[in-house]
Amino acid sequence: MGRLRQKGKAGAAKAYVTRSLAVKKLQCSLADFRRLCILKGIFPREPRSRKKANKGSSAPTSFYYAKDIAYLQHEPVLKKLREHKAFAKRLSRALGRGEWSSAKSLEDNKPVYRLDHIVKERYPTFVDAVRDIDDALCMIFLFASLPSDGRVSPSLIENCSRLAAEWQLYIMRTRSLRKTFLSIKGVYYQAEVMDQLVTWLVPYQFTQNIPADVDVRVMLTFLELYQTLLGFVFFKLYTDAGLVYPPPLDVKKQEAAAGVGAFLLQEATPASVAPAKTKSVEVDGKKVSTKDVRQTIKAIATSSISNEADADVDMPIVESTPQDAEDEEFVPQPSTSNPTETASLPTLHSLSSLPQSQAAKLFTPYTFFLSRETSRPIFEFIVRSFGGRIGWPASSGGGSPFDETDESITHVIIDRPVVERPNETEEERERRRRRKYVQPQWVVDCINAGKILLEEPYTQGKTLPPHLSPFGEYRGAYDPTAVGVDEDAAMDGVSDEESEIEGENIAEEDDEEAEQESKEKKEKAALKAAVASVADDPAALRAAELEAEAAGVDFGTFEKEVVKSQKSLKKGKAAQTVDAEQDMNKMMMSNKQRKLYERMKFGERKRSAENAKLEERKISLQKAKKRQEKAQ
Secondary structure, eight states: OOOOOOTTSSTHHHHEEEHHHHHHHHTOOHHHHHHHHHHHTOOOBOOSOHHHHTTTOOOOOOEEEHHHHHHHTTOHHHHHHHHHHHHHHHHHHHHHHTOHHHHHHHHHTOOOOOOHHHHHHHOSSHHHHHHTOHHHHHHHHHHHTSOOOSSSOHHHHHHHHHHHHHHHHHHHHHTOEEEEEEOSSOEEEEEEETTEEEEEEEOOSSOOOOOTTSOHHHHHHHHHHHHHHHHHHHHHHHHHTTBOSSOOBOHHHHHTTOGGGGBOOOBOOOOOOOOOOOOEEEETTEEEEHHHHHHHHHHHHHHHHHHHHTSOOOOOOOOOOOOOGGGOOOOOOBOSSOTTSBOOOOOHHHHHTSOOOGGGGTTTTOEEEEOTTSOHHHHHHHHHHTTOEEEOOGGGOSOOSSOTTOTTOOEEEOOSOOOOOTTOOHHHHHHHHHSEEEOTHHHHHHHHHTSOOOSGGGBTTSOOOOOOOTTOOSTTOOOTTOOOHHHHHHHHHHHHHHHHHHHHHHHHHOHHHHHHHHHHHHHHHHHHHHHHHHTTOHHHHHHHHHHHHHTTOOHHHHHHHHHHHHHHHHHHHHHHHHHHHHHHHHHHSOHHHHHHHHHHHHHHHHHHHHHHHHHHHHHHHHHHHHHHHHHO
16 A cells, blocks of 8 residues: 655645745744845745645745755854844843943944855855856946945945956956947956856946835845855956955055056965974973974884884885976876877966967057047956057046157047147147047957957048947847848849939930830839749740740840749748648647747747848938938
């Protein structure tokens, strides 16, 4: 006889726990439960049958795995939260009674929890942590741009600004930046760190405000975890790069609004190992140190082992010579399959000696100067990440390595219309001729293209080419620079329209020629319709050929129309065959697979419709531009 299963004690009812029951089991408030779930990475789950999971009730509620809640019961952070609750009660009681000394003592011994163990649990390896810092960087840069108010403290914003500057310094030092995109939301960056692509968003330097309907407490809990995570990651990255962490801050440069330049990158020097302190004790008039004690214990252990073996064994003396890790070299060993060859494995020395990619040195030969209306934090970070030198006026902040009169400046990043300068001296005019004045988009497009583009389309005051996202690399993505068949046909239509307009103008001068042209067009249209209707029937096609010859249409034109119609018929038949095969495949699918397939097809149709809409807008703009040029 099988084991009887009691209702509500097996299956989904045992595997899932409601939120109210979880809070009751953990004996904490709802706010503390939310904080624990965010820190530990626990989120609500959706059971297959909500009624079974809720023991027959269909009331709307959130479900969690019972194992996750049991895991939270042993969390040290939960213990600290309970201690903090007791501390708050004691502090309020002391303040109410006027016991100021007790209140001060309680404040000094305030319980504080740490998140180091949670970071180690959630990210077992360093690569896991690097792979998951996208959201952390976005949050850090967001809070670094927020104003301090009652909900966000100034110390928190200062810490976020420091972490953001440390990340930018590392990217600039290692030249890990790969892609950049200027969007409406802000600036998207993508860097390659430890063979992992890290993408983050930086808002523009505008005055930000926190909406009243945003729950800042939830965001602050995430930020608390992210700050700890980034501290671990940055320490490891800086240490591997041979840099001191945290980088020291120059207070004078910071007061002069130097930004990232206020932090100084210093090479880490190997710390000298301090000799171990030995304690000496006087025994029978002799000084005995801890070192002597350890040697005596080793000698006793060795002698006891030799006595048990009843044999004297002469152990070889190995002289250990300390070697630095940098002096270790890989000795190539002969291969077992081919003894004449020696295996060549990559070592740290060989990897460090490899040349950097040319993309990382894109702006090395150039020196840039920022105009006052361009964003200095964005372009300082971008240019320095690709090896270029950059300067800015004093109105944009201190710390510029050179001023506007420097002769080494090759490019000026400017974002204002061309203005004539009547009082310009000959020296300034000559300097202006030597330099290239480009708009900010040129810098970003060069990075995404991986090469230096021509400056002519990006010069000051010109209409810029489309700024394309480098992240839209999926198949079927819209590319406004590509010229397709539909666009060629549309532009042919534009030329036909223009020819019609010109024909109308000519018709006013010569009515007979206009009538002749319209007659030829009608004959061509009739020919197309006749050929399309009989292209699949040889006898009817022969009759259409005789009619076209009687109408005065040459054989070459007739043959072209026949080939076009046959191609269109073949395409239509192929499309019908593909549709029939797809219908048969859909019949063989399960319900779940069919729904997934329909969602995929819906997404494809939606993207193709968006692409077609963008193509129509592009063609209409080109038509308007061409007509405007024609009118001028």
